Amino acid sequence: MDIKDEQSYFFDRPGVVKWTLRIFYGICIFLVLIDFVIHRHVETSVERLPAFYAIYGFISCAILVLISAQLRKLLMREEKYYDNAELDSTDDHLSNDSENKNRVVDNE
Amino acid sequence: MSELLSTPVHPLVFFMIGAILIGFLPAKRDKVASLITVAIPVVSFISLLQWQQGSFGFYQLLGLELTLIKADGLSLLFAYLFHLAAFIAGIYAFHINDRLQQVASLLYVGSALGAVFAGDWITLFIFWELLALTSVMLILSRRTEASYRSSMRYLVIQVLSGVLLFSGALMVAHQTGTAAITTLILNTDIFSINTGYDVAIWLIFLAYGIKCGFPLFHSWIADAYPQATPTGAIFLISITTKVAIYALARSFAGTDLLVTIGLVMACFPILFAILENDLRRVLAYSIISQIGFMVCAIGVGTEMAINGAVATAFNHVIYKSLLMMSMGAVLLRVGHVNGSDLAGLYRSMPKTAILSIVGALSISTPLFAGFVSKAIIMSEMLKAGYTTGWLLLLFAAAGVFLASGIKAPFFAFFGKSSDLRVKEAPTNMLLAMSIAAVFCVAIGVFPSILYSILPHPIDYSPYDVTHVVTQLQLLFFSGFAFVWLNRKNLYPPELRSRNLDIDWFYRKLFPKNWERVCYFSQLSYQSFVLMSTKMINRVVTGLAKYSHPDAVLGRAWSINGMLLSLLCVLLFVLFFNYSQ
Numbered sequence: 001m002d003i004k005d006e007q008s009y010f011f012d013r014p015g016v017v018k019w020t021l022r023i024f025y026g027i028c029i030f031l032v033l034i035d036f037v038i039h040r041h042v043e044t045s046v047e048r049l050p051a052f053y054a055i056y057g058f059i060s061c062a063i064l065v066l067i068s069a070q071l072r073k074l075l076m077r078e079e080k081y082y083d084n085a086e087l088d089s090t091d092d093h094l095s096n097d098s099e100n101k102n103r104v105v106d107n108e
Numbered sequence: 109m110s111e112l113l114s115t116p117v118h119p120l121v122f123f124m125i126g127a128i129l130i131g132f133l134p135a136k137r138d139k140v141a142s143l144i145t146v147a148i149p150v151v152s153f154i155s156l157l158q159w160q161q162g163s164f165g166f167y168q169l170l171g172l173e174l175t176l177i178k179a180d181g182l183s184l185l186f187a188y189l190f191h192l193a194a195f196i197a198g199i200y201a202f203h204i205n206d207r208l209q210q211v212a213s214l215l216y217v218g219s220a221l222g223a224v225f226a227g228d229w230i231t232l233f234i235f236w237e238l239l240a241l242t243s244v245m246l247i248l249s250r251r252t253e254a255s256y257r258s259s260m261r262y263l264v265i266q267v268l269s270g271v272l273l274f275s276g277a278l279m280v281a282h283q284t285g286t287a288a289i290t291t292l293i294l295n296t297d298i299f300s301i302n303t304g305y306d307v308a309i310w311l312i313f314l315a316y317g318i319k320c321g322f323p324l325f326h327s328w329i330a331d332a333y334p335q336a337t338p339t340g341a342i343f344l345i346s347i348t349t350k351v352a353i354y355a356l357a358r359s360f361a362g363t364d365l366l367v368t369i370g371l372v373m374a375c376f377p378i379l380f381a382i383l384e385n386d387l388r389r390v391l392a393y394s395i396i397s398q399i400g401f402m403v404c405a406i407g408v409g410t411e412m413a414i415n416g417a418v419a420t421a422f423n424h425v426i427y428k429s430l431l432m433m434s435m436g437a438v439l440l441r442v443g444h445v446n447g448s449d450l451a452g453l454y455r456s457m458p459k460t461a462i463l464s465i466v467g468a469l470s471i472s473t474p475l476f477a478g479f480v481s482k483a484i485i486m487s488e489m490l491k492a493g494y495t496t497g498w499l500l501l502l503f504a505a506a507g508v509f510l511a512s513g514i515k516a517p518f519f520a521f522f523g524k525s526s527d528l529r530v531k532e533a534p535t536n537m538l539l540a541m542s543i544a545a546v547f548c549v550a551i552g553v554f555p556s557i558l559y560s561i562l563p564h565p566i567d568y569s570p571y572d573v574t575h576v577v578t579q580l581q582l583l584f585f586s587g588f589a590f591v592w593l594n595r596k597n598l599y600p601p602e603l604r605s606r607n608l609d610i611d612w613f614y615r616k617l618f619p620k621n622w623e624r625v626c627y628f629s630q631l632s633y634q635s636f637v638l639m640s641t642k643m644i645n646r647v648v649t650g651l652a653k654y655s656h657p658d659a660v661l662g663r664a665w666s667i668n669g670m671l672l673s674l675l676c677v678l679l680f681v682l683f684f685n686y687s688q
Contacts, residue, residue: 009455011522021591028588031581040574043490046499047578053502057582060506061589068382069600072607075383079604082615083254 123218175227181563212245229277240266246340276311338436362409373400416484
């Protein structure tokens, strides 16, 4: 795969990612600003907060990601965790059997 | 005769005929078999459109009046949904030539239709178990060691659910004299349960809960779905949990406990979805979260809320299938769906990438399917006074969009540059995904298509400025959080890993300790045997020793000695006789 070919992919072209992000940020800012222009009907008191949904969406995701990053320390194991366990247990079982047999033979 | 004609043909019949036809097809007719899997849902659907609401097919079993078909708005909606799902999944699986999967998937859809039309608990139980037996084939067909083990765990859990349902159903039938499926009132004050009837209802509730993926019973979803074949997974995600949602909506609408359960289901799995590396497992966790929304709505229980729940179930099947199909295509082409080892696939699979983005947007973006149904649930939660619940659902909506909408497509198709080059997905897969995408957009733009087939009358418009703007704010800022966290390197990177879940208890803790228990009991048994053998040995050698011809028990005694001993014994007896 030569360099020319790589360049032809959309997101590999210089500046595309930068511009995509700029447009994205632009829409985000627009959505916050429009909140002050339009009149939205509210059903709960928290909704009266300007740009409540934007703030809430951002904070929700940030909290979820930060909690899960902490949770990972507790829950993460290597990829073959269960496979090893399952294989090990069968191996253990066999080795236990043979050990026991040896032990019985020794005792006799 | 006229009665026979007016009785509608159960859709199960079509699916069974299809399965038998495929079973007897000559070995080389693979395309014909695939064609049958696509044609059967269409034929069955056309027949279904002629149906009137009502009950048909009465029969007797165990002294109970049973009803094979009870068609109303709710069951017909789910029947349409399963036909659509079977049609899309059939096209998606067109390229495979695995008769086992084709037969199993047809029978699976047939059983689901049997379950939603069942008019009584016993009929429901039969199809409930058939669902388990047929769907497990779709996991087994992967034919790997891991999928085999996973399928056995899946089968045990599914059959357990069936056993609970059957026990509950028999108890209810015994108490009330009828097995007809009715609304049940769950006695949530556990300490005041003192009748068999209350216990029976709890058994049925748990049976539904297991199939639905309630908290603590959810691990089979995350365990089994990612182990299924790429095509089998589409059938699986569309059917089992949705049958459970249907059953809950039928019997437990308005049970307050369901709101709490639904909120836990909606929020917690997202944490796991964010961490998970296997992208199909990410989707499996987000399925649980989405089912949480439906369970909440069923808990609220108003007619509109039930409409919201079933509409969400309908849309969820379509957009989650679309996402799962895009990941299935990646699995087919790359051989795995681990986020840690995928990136930049949009270069080689651009069409799949675009279709998966449509699936992601359909989760809850305006103009796509998910938005028009979830909006109903959100507004019903507020109307019913669950403000905290509403906030939590909003939280989950943002989170699930982050986890399955942004994360899964991003790590598969975009992300860091990579040398991974594969072929685009097969045409039939692209066609199936396109059909699902068209449905996503069509329902999103014209929600009345979906609203018109909902079980209860509905007068609702999701498109007003407030709804659209607030939803866009929520989603764009979820996206913004993703970008920001990635830029700050706070987003947990995709790592080759396993995350512990409830299944740890039965896959690690219990087997490990079971080994230990077995080992120790074996050891103690062996030492017991050894000790007893030694003791018996000692007794026998002792007896042998004393029975020797010259030894005390073996040698001949003199008559004098005998008489003397006898005299001693008699004196002894005499003495005791008089001493009393």
